[in-house]
Amino acid sequence: MPVTPSPERPVYAKVPHDDGGATQLYFITCDEGWRSSIVCEGMYGWAADWLLTVLGSQPFAPGAREA
Secondary structure (H helix, E strand, O other): OOOOOOOOOOEEEEEEEOOOOOOOEEEEEEEOOOOEEEEEEEEOHHHHHHHHHHHHHOOOOOOOOOO
């Protein structure tokens, strides 16, 4: 079941980027429901896969820090 993107739970995606080179490159997008943005561009496939695992396991915003 697809997840509905929201500012609290953005959806990250790996998208192919064809720059005409011999190596397939990718970029990562962030969909927050009301806007989409590019997080990283020109990544190798393995690096994009790794970044998706990191982004998917982290909270969207850090918690409040104690002074």
